[in-house]
Amino acid sequence: MAALRTIQRWLPVLQRSCTAICPLHRPTTARFLPVRPFVLSAARGRNTDEVSKGRYTASTEEEEEEEDFIDDSEVEELFQQQDIAEVGQGQHRLFIVHPDVKWGSRKQHLTTAELMLAEAVGLVNTLDNWTVVDSIILSTKTPEKKRIFGKGNFQSLTEKIRQTAGITAVFVNVERLSPLSVKELKEAWGVNVFDRYSVVLHIFRCNAQTKEAKLQISLAEIPLLRSRLRNDVANLDQQGGRSKYIGGSGETLLEVQQRLLRERELKIRSALEKLRRKRHLLRSQRKHKEFPVVSVLGYTNCGKTTLIKSLTGDSGLQPKNQLFATLDVTVHAGQLPNHMTVLYVDTIGFLSQLPHQLIDSFSATLEDIKHSDLLVHVRDISHPETVNQKVNVLNVLKNLQIPERLLGSMIEVHNKIDLIDNYQFMDPHVLPISALDGRGLDELKMAVEAEIIASTGKHILDLRVDLSSPQLSWLYKEATVQDVEVDANDGSAIVKVVISTAAYGRYKKLFSVK
Ligand SMILES: Nc1nc2c(ncn2[C@@H]2O[C@H](COP(=O)(O)OP(=O)(O)OP(=O)(O)O)[C@@H](O)[C@H]2O)c(=O)[nH]1
Numbered sequence: 398m399a400a401l402r403t404i405q406r407w408l409p410v411l412q413r414s415c416t417a418i419c420p421l422h423r424p425t426t427a428r429f430l431p432v433r434p435f436v437l438s439a440a441r442g443r444n445t446d447e448v449s450k451g452r453y454t455a456s457t458e459e460e461e462e463e464e465d466f467i468d469d470s471e472v473e474e475l476f477q478q479q480d481i482a483e484v485g486q487g488q489h490r491l492f493i494v495h496p497d498v499k500w501g502s503r504k505q506h507l508t509t510a511e512l513m514l515a516e517a518v519g520l521v522n523t524l525d526n527w528t529v530v531d532s533i534i535l536s537t538k539t540p541e542k543k544r545i546f547g548k549g550n551f552q553s554l555t556e557k558i559r560q561t562a563g564i565t566a567v568f569v570n571v572e573r574l575s576p577l578s579v580k581e582l583k584e585a586w587g588v589n590v591f592d593r594y595s596v597v598l599h600i601f602r603c604n605a606q607t608k609e610a611k612l613q614i615s616l617a618e619i620p621l622l623r624s625r626l627r628n629d630v631a632n633l634d635q636q637g638g639r640s641k642y643i644g645g646s647g648e649t650l651l652e653v654q655q656r657l658l659r660e661r662e663l664k665i666r667s668a669l670e671k672l673r674r675k676r677h678l679l680r681s682q683r684k685h686k687e688f689p690v691v692s693v694l695g696y697t698n699c700g701k702t703t704l705i706k707s708l709t710g711d712s713g714l715q716p717k718n719q720l721f722a723t724l725d726v727t728v729h730a731g732q733l734p735n736h737m738t739v740l741y742v743d744t745i746g747f748l749s750q751l752p753h754q755l756i757d758s759f760s761a762t763l764e765d766i767k768h769s770d771l772l773v774h775v776r777d778i779s780h781p782e783t784v785n786q787k788v789n790v791l792n793v794l795k796n797l798q799i800p801e802r803l804l805g806s807m808i809e810v811h812n813k814i815d816l817i818d819n820y821q822f823m824d825p826h827v828l829p830i831s832a833l834d835g836r837g838l839d840e841l842k843m844a845v846e847a848e849i850i851a852s853t854g855k856h857i858l859d860l861r862v863d864l865s866s867p868q869l870s871w872l873y874k875e876a877t878v879q880d881v882e883v884d885a886n887d888g889s890a891i892v893k894v895v896i897s898t899a900a901y902g903r904y905k906k907l908f909s910v911k
Pocket residue numbers: 696697698699700701702703704715716717718719720721722723724745746747812813814815816830831832833834
């Protein structure tokens with residue numbers, strides 16, 4: 398019976414994957430290159446109105462070029478495949494268990510069990526219809542064992558869970574549980590069992606909007622599918638229910654399923670790789686007429702989106718009191734005090750113990766950070782874990798191999814100072830702000846301006862020129878003119894230019910401009 402259920406569960410996957418892989422089963426015109434990526438570098442050199450209206454999308458010519466590569470249905474097919482994390486769609490009433498490891502290599506040195514439990518509660522509360530019914534911190538010396546806890550603790554925990562009315566699942570706050578562990582715990586507790594990986598994956602699934610995010614999530618799910626497959630087949634073996642070969646194909650059920658998974662993974666990887674190459678190409682093509690790019694990064698929920706909204710006035714941005722509200726990199730134009738236009742990049746937030754596969758699959762998104770002109774690290778200074786969050790962010794940046802130049806010039810801001818009574822400004826190297834009430838934002842803009850000028854040696858300025866003088870033709874020759882807005886009344890024009898510090902100095906001297 399269990400064997401039958403396994404085959405029934407996998408059959409739709411097999412069928413769908415076969416259709417996707419075998420050219421005989423589908424129209425030959427459908428190609429799997431489904432991504433129209435968000436292209437950070439393509440946003441450089443755009444009309445600022447276009448980018449300031451929220452998420453930048455490719456220009457007409459880029460769109461046409463990339464339209465060929467898009468196939469919505471195939472991305473959806475990969476994404477909607479099944480409830481990988483097995484969390485279901487509806488409501489959940491959860492019991493959270495945090496195993497507290499007091500000794501050995503798994504002990505967490507930088508944080509406390511209470512704060513880690515609070516973060517797990519925060520993850521659950523991020524999801525609509527999910528509530529925490531009860532939670533417990535329980536010490537263990539054997540976190541690697543299937544049942545995680547010693548005999549006594551496990552028994553009392555099981556009793557407590559079974560006596561708690563109305564719970565639908567237990568969330569064990571560890572990075573990953575093995576499939577065998579999940580099976581054993583489910584049997585003991587009589588309800589579904591989740592780990593950090595499945596909960597975070599579910600949050601990502603709920604928040605993913607673009608094709609790129611959906612593909613990255615599909616990629617992150619592959620290891621889960623693989624370990625579940627191994628487990629299912631082991632069960633079949635135990636029950637003696639596995640037929641050796643499938644339909645005379647010469648392949649066993651396990652071999653067929655493993656092959657389909659490999660093929661699925663290759664498809665997703667090749668789509669993401671194409672997207673990466675495309676970005677690279679556009680980046681080099683457009684280098685000469687770029688707007689400076691400022692990437693805003695930090696721990697999840699620290700206020701990145703709120704800050705960019707305040708800096709740019711972009712009403713399309715929607716900050717939320719949620720973990721992982723932002724999953725897609727988006728670009729928004731803002732003005733600095735000297736009228737220079739910069740592009741602020743909103744990025745996905747970081748989280749401690751984020752499952753490795755998720756980091757890997759989202760590293761393509763974060764890769765754009767490397768090509769910024771400046772990084773702004775936002776910290777929620779009101780959060781009890783703010784120091785650990787900073788350590789975590791710096792570690793992830795180190796793993797992403799961000800150039801030294803960028804790390805060295807990174808601006809650190811302390812956000813949410815409105816939540817702290819009598820906030821004392823101690824460190825001269827950080828900027829205290831409140832993205833919500835606007836405190837410190839002028840100082841931040843000035844700091845960004847100074848760093849941008851230092852790192853690019855260029856200004857993007859709106860200059861008023863007298864059309865009867867040779868100013869405009871000089872600018873065409875010596876700088877990059879991006880836009881000319883003529884004022885017919887007084888024979889002048891506002892000219893938007895990208896100009897180096899040296900050229901601007903000559904311009905001011907030549908035309909006696911202050
Ligand atoms: N009191 C206060 N709340 C803030 C401030 N900045 C942001 N918030 C709140 O913090 C929550 C998270 O803000 P977001 O801007 O969505 O945070 P984020 O870093 O973009 O979060 P993710 O995209 O989920 O990583 C929202 O409820 C904001 O209103 C601030 O300066 N003061």
